[in-house]
Amino acid sequence: MPGMSPRKSAVEARHTRERIVARGMAIASVDGLEGLTIGQLAADLGMSKAGVLGHFGTKQALQLAALRAASEVFTRTVWRPVEHVEPGLPRLRALCGTWSEYLEAERDTFPGGCLFTTAAIEFDARGGPVRDTVARLFTAWRRRLATEVRTAVEHGDLPAGTDPDQVAFEIFGVFLALNQEIHLFGAPDAVARTRRALDRVLAG
Amino acid sequence: MPGMSPRKSAVEARHTRERIVARGMAIASVDGLEGLTIGQLAADLGMSKAGVLGHFGTKQALQLAALRAASEVFTRTVWRPVEHVEPGLPRLRALCGTWSEYLEAERDTFPGGCLFTTAAIEFDARGGPVRDTVARLFTAWRRRLATEVRTAVEHGDLPAGTDPDQVAFEIFGVFLALNQEIHLFGAPDAVARTRRALDRVLAG
DNA sequence: AAATATAGCAACCGATCGGTCGGTAGCTAA
DNA sequence: TTAGCTACCGACCGATCGGTTGCTATATTT
Numbered sequence: 443m444p445g446m447s448p449r450k451s452a453v454e455a456r457h458t459r460e461r462i463v464a465r466g467m468a469i470a471s472v473d474g475l476e477g478l479t480i481g482q483l484a485a486d487l488g489m490s491k492a493g494v495l496g497h498f499g500t501k502q503a504l505q506l507a508a509l510r511a512a513s514e515v516f517t518r519t520v521w522r523p524v525e526h527v528e529p530g531l532p533r534l535r536a537l538c539g540t541w542s543e544y545l546e547a548e549r550d551t552f553p554g555g556c557l558f559t560t561a562a563i564e565f566d567a568r569g570g571p572v573r574d575t576v577a578r579l580f581t582a583w584r585r586r587l588a589t590e591v592r593t594a595v596e597h598g599d600l601p602a603g604t605d606p607d608q609v610a611f612e613i614f615g616v617f618l619a620l621n622q623e624i625h626l627f628g629a630p631d632a633v634a635r636t637r638r639a640l641d642r643v644l645a646g
Numbered sequence: 647m648p649g650m651s652p653r654k655s656a657v658e659a660r661h662t663r664e665r666i667v668a669r670g671m672a673i674a675s676v677d678g679l680e681g682l683t684i685g686q687l688a689a690d691l692g693m694s695k696a697g698v699l700g701h702f703g704t705k706q707a708l709q710l711a712a713l714r715a716a717s718e719v720f721t722r723t724v725w726r727p728v729e730h731v732e733p734g735l736p737r738l739r740a741l742c743g744t745w746s747e748y749l750e751a752e753r754d755t756f757p758g759g760c761l762f763t764t765a766a767i768e769f770d771a772r773g774g775p776v777r778d779t780v781a782r783l784f785t786a787w788r789r790r791l792a793t794e795v796r797t798a799v800e801h802g803d804l805p806a807g808t809d810p811d812q813v814a815f816e817i818f819g820v821f822l823a824l825n826q827e828i829h830l831f832g833a834p835d836a837v838a839r840t841r842r843a844l845d846r847v848l849a850g
Numbered sequence: 851a852a853a854t855a856t857a858g859c860a861a862c863c864g865a866t867c868g869g870t871c872g873g874t875a876g877c878t879a880a
Numbered sequence: 881t882t883a884g885c886t887a888c889c890g891a892c893c894g895a896t897c898g899g900t901t902g903c904t905a906t907a908t909t910t
Contacts, residue, residue, distance in 0.1 A: 490889050555767075564764075567675070567757060616816070626784065659856080662858090684897080
């Protein structure tokens with residue numbers, strides 16, 4: 443009667459963990475990383491709370507696991523496909539394309555929108571490891587973006603004197619607006635607007 | 647022994663309500679409108695939960711009251727000061743100035759950043775009156791912004807053929823980025839970056 | 851002065867929160 | 881074959897959630 447579910451093999455256990463994280467990302471993208479609760483997550487997956495929490499120990503560890511997994515999704519979807527595109531403006535433009543697709547198409551993994559945008563707003567005024575992780579990821583991506591801009595300037599594809607950090611700042615703004623447009627307004631022309639905005643930023 | 651606190655006069659009661667809403671806006675700007683809890687709010691104000699809730703009835707009504715109050719702050723701080731500035735580009739530029747100051751300076755009322763930005767991200771994937779209110783406010787402000795752009799075009803201050811909604815979209819993106827810059831990174835040069843970005847958007 | 855209305859309180863409600871604990875079933879290594 | 885490890889369970893913990901109720905004390909109305 444008690445302790446029904448049989449213990450799974452190591453590989454199955456890892457699969458369970460991945461299921462938890464995947465479902466956790468989806469919930470967190472809608473309800474935030476705080477709104478992600480162990481009980482709801484367990485109920486969704488048909489497991490016990492203890493079974494869920496056993497994989498992480500604390501809720502915060504679960505939040506960090508969800509963030510790490512989300513960053514892998516972002517890297518895989520946005521950065522990896524343009525890794526071998528010619529550095530500078532071509533890669534920059536390709537990057538903006540994959541980024542748009544990411545925001546538009548990852549509705550299964552992130553039904554509530556990009557988890558980083560959500561988490562950044564949710565934790566920006568707090569302390570702790572979650573906030574630090576979010577800030578670190580944003581900083582890293584901004585830096586890579588700025589580096590790409592710098593390369594484009596050096597190649598002469600953007601006007602000399604262009605401030606790479608300034609351009610990176612503006613690009614981030616456009617994608618923040620796109621995320622809002624998609625999820626708050628459900629605007630279908632959002633991607634077209636984004637492309638036009640980026641054309642302006644990258645026109646020089 | 648029981649029921650200690652004396653009943654206040656009507657004017658005092660209204661003052662109490664304002665204190666609740668003001669503190670509620672501050673908490674919500676940090677912890678979100680869901681993270682705003684009756685118990686915490688009551689403890690902060692040195693009152694009972696029932697005393698707090700008595701002014702609103704439900705938590706959702708409290709959330710809506712906080713949103714309405716925040717929208718008054720926004721209107722008073724951002725729109726009102728430019729009401730009598732010459733319509734078109736001058737008012738548009740003045741508006742961007744007051745908006746920057748609002749994000750930068752309202753740290754007492756919104757220690758966690760603009761409440762609308764927070765609420766928009768928090769509720770964009772949900773239903774209900776809170777989400778609808780947020781969306782409605784954003785839509786209204788976007789429309790006013792686009793109207794201003796249109797006027798500027800008609801006055802010849804912006805190139806003919808400029809799409810007002812496109813410009814409004816881009817301006818919103820810049821301010822979303824500014825909000826993030828301030829609260830997630832605490833960047834001191836954020837306002838300067840914003841000004842440069844807006845110059846580009848409004849250059850034509 | 852008496853009657854009414856109400857701001858606010860203490861106490862309490864069921865539900866849920868994050869988390870702990872002992873136990874069990876099955877995988878795995880000796 | 882057996883001993884140990886561990887994924888997972890049900891039950892439970894104290895705290896807190898949003899909300900209700902009965903009351904008191906005062907402000908206001910009559």
